[in-house]
Amino acid sequence: MVIFKGKEKTYRSLVISCFVLVLLALIEFTLKEKKxxxxxxxxxxxxxxxxxxxxxxxxxxxxxxxxxxxxxxxxxxx
Amino acid sequence: MISLIPPYLIFFLSAFLLIILTKRVGQFFLILVPILSFLHFFYIDCHSLNIHFLGEKLNILYKDEFNLPFFYVFTIIALIGNIYNLHCDNKKEKIFPLLYAGSSLGVILSGDFLSLFFFWELMAVFSTFIIWLSSNEESKKAGLRYLMIHLLGGFFLLTGIILLYEETGSFTFKTLSSDNYYSYLILIGFMINAAVIPFSAWLPDSYPQTTLGGSVFLSAYTTKSAVYVLLRFFPGWDILAVLGSIMAVYGVVYAFMVLDMRRLLSYHIISQVGFMVVGVGLGTNLSINGAISHALTNIINKGLLLMSVGAIVFATGKERLNELGGLISSMRNVFVFYMIGALSISGFPLLLGFVSKSITITASQEEHNTFCWFMLNLASTGTFISVALKLPYLAFFTKAKDNIKLSSIPTNMKVAMVLASLICVLVGIYPKVLYRILPYKVFYEPYTMEHIIFVLQLFVGAFIAFILYLERLDVKNYYIYLDTDWFYRKTTNILLRSFYFLNDGYNRLVNEVFYKKLLFWGIWFSKNPLLAIKIIFDVMLYLLGFKKEEKELKNIIEKYPLDLVRHWPIGTTILYVTFFLLFYLLLYYLV
Structure with missing residues (x-):
């Protein structure tokens, strides 16, 4: 976390983005057949x-x- | 009788009426004109209206499934643009956009090449007047460059049309084939207006120079009417798919670099037109539907973006992103309008761009055109990071600048932005309204789960890259970025400078040699011509090495012209005169 020292907003945005990515990947995984x-x-x-x-x-x-x-x-x- | 009046004529007549109307009545009239024109078009039950001109039958009103969707959106944006302009005191700011919108309607409603060319040129002239509305030095220069480029385009178009007439004997519309050389001339004429590279630099050069309302109008008509004619005459031309893909990326690359808000959006117009040009180039029913729907949605999206940015410029008086910051607390509503437009143009679900942009990308996938598909995805990502992330971040979320004084935004500007936002959201949610007016009946469903997920994944991936780059975003100083206009701006500059240099050099030469040196030597020579000849002769001999007495020579030169009478007595002169007369006498008898 040292590289994000003083850049808490960036760190927070990255964490949220990664969380959304995981969520989207999970939804994608539930799709029976991708067209x-x-x-x-x-x-x-x-x-x-x-x-x-x-x-x-x-x-x-x-x-x-x-x-x-x-x-x-x-x-x-x- | 009234059915014989084409809709664009209503725009032209109204523009002239506006000159004599008072401000209040004029405002009412501005709202009425697009609505009246829209309704009138439904009243006309004929699909074609002909007139005879110079022995030719010209079709001045032509209605089919291709131009009808353009007509709808052209009148809608005219209404929104007019509302946005209502507060302006300068009548020219209302008259020229009306004339420009009218001539653009003329272009899309023309049924033959000659009528199309007439309205094409009218459009170029009136749009130049719109650029000149700013009345500053930069807009004058940019307007002149714009006019030059468009007249060049008109020249190509006219040459192509004349050659076509020579071969076919008619100005009637027909799809142009790549076997005819005149097709290429017409194509260049259209490509210049569509800002297809390498003819694209005029757009970001001129659009940011006009008034705030003027930009809204300019963004809607010239490029989109060019897309319409490309769709009508050049569907399936492969070169257009390649050029469109390149310009889609080129536009966003520049949009990501520049700091001038309206210039950023102007570059982005080129990128979005790239999507449409790819649709034309692919030439399938789906891609043509995609190109048309994207042209229509882009007019509204881009109009909303330029109106929001215009509101920022109106309130702050600043256009450059390095001079702005922290506006989120004071301009929250403008931020909402801007973000609706930005997310919509990026292709965010439930907004207008989502239902149109993906059609062309899907068409490229169905054609298994990997190049176009990748380039369009690259452009989509570029759109998102430049228009939906960079601009709002720098204008609204960076540290507030102390020297910004905000003035309130007129209600009419807000109403115009609300209208455009509503269209973005409503048609985004219910896209069938849009799909129903498209020429080809092709099934396309944008709201599938995988499509929504793919789009969101693309944006989140791009967002992470942007966040990581944010610290290195250079916004301290304002720079310009060279474009293809360098070739004609710099070369004409060099040519002019060299012309001035040559002209100046010639003048100096004449002055120095003829007026100063020659006169000086003439006077020197006339003081004692015979001695002068002797000195010249002696100097020549000395220089050639036949004569060594330098001192004597210097002495004669210093003492020149000596005493004429003493050195050359009158007898010698008479002798010379006698010789001369003798020579003349011999010449007279012999010749």
Missing amino acids: VHFRVEKIPSFYSILGFICAYIIILITNLAKKAGLKQKEDYYD
Whole structure:
């Protein structure tokens, strides 16, 4: 818990999110037959993993774009 | 007789009437116009209205299952937008949106290419006037860039239409095939308005520059009418599925970077139009239904978001997220409206976006198009973290800034937001209202247990990633992010600068050589031409190494022009004149 020292709100949000994820995974588990189109969708909690990965890809692309020189000062075109 | 009046004409006539009406009557009129137009459209029982123009039969009113849903939502957003604008004292802020909405209705109700082109250009002109409503330097420049890009699009479209007419001999609508080269010209014209990459930078460049109400109108019409024409003429074009997928992600990447609230939402428009373009590109009945339903729901969702953000800007006078914070205590109702729009556009269950967004994603799954499916999920996640998490977190939940003074929001703005929120919730709960007006009768049930769970899992996964990144979110300073407009903004800048440089250089050259140096040497030479020639000759010989007496040469140059009379007696001059006359005489007789 040391890494969350002074970041109690973040810690609380993470705990609640994980709790919701477990709850959703349990509900998903109760589904008799999942109607899916791709095989990967059969992985338990697949969309949680996808959501996490996708969000990180977006964050990664934005960081790369900033470093690649897209980020400029306001008066760039003046 | 009244049935011969197309609905868009009501908008145009009303706009002119507004000029002479008083503010109070004008306000009543603004609410009445979209309702009247909506009801009038039902009154018209004919599905087509023709006029003759330059020997051609033009279809100025065309009604079918494709344009009908667009007509409904275009008039609904016109009503909501007009209510949002009611408090404005500047009549132009009410007139130009009416004209713009009217020309957009003209685009979707046109039944031939020539009428469509006419309204297309009207739309470009009136939307430019809306951008110029802000009357500041930035909006003037952005409006001009917007107009240039749209006129370029119009040029492509017109060229394509002329070539089509040359081949078919008619302006009648038909699905365009990839075998004809004019189809590509028409496609580029439509793609520019739909902000399909690489023609997308005009949108975030211009939309944030207009008035608060102007943004609501702009977000609804130009891109969605372009989606309508893409749906009508280019269904099943694979390239559109690829470009749509890319623009869906591109829009959210930029939305996640920028700190200007309306620019963030403008980038997000590109992302959402990406979903629609994918639907067009896939070309199945389900995907086309998905594209249309998403266009319709997006107009309401985006309108609500821009109205909520407009309310924040109106109350605080600030647009940038790094200057805002802690608004949750003072603007709780705006927060609720904003979150309804944000969660709806993200595709949260029981809201409008949920019932439309998933149709296109399901269509991509059914086509086993993994690329589109992944990119659309990436864009959905990006939407959630940029629109539903980043913006509200920075505006409402960060530390309150001391220098923010809040002014109260007019009632009409709140009424408009309530109306849009109600549509979001009611149609979200009962989606059959939406599905009933779609062109293809395809069974689609959004409220299945696995669909709800999958969507919630996606959001919670993205939420965790956002929470972990939150500490590193850079909001201290405001930056701009370069887009494809760099190519024409920077290159024209460089071209202009080089033109000025060349022009300046030429002027300097003329000034230095002709007016200063040449004149100086001319005067110097005329003081003693013969000695001057001798000096020049001697200098040349010296430089070539034939003459060594440097001292003597310097002495002559220093003493120049000497005494003309003493050095060159009159006899010598006469001798030269005699030689010259002799030469002239010989020349006269010989030639």
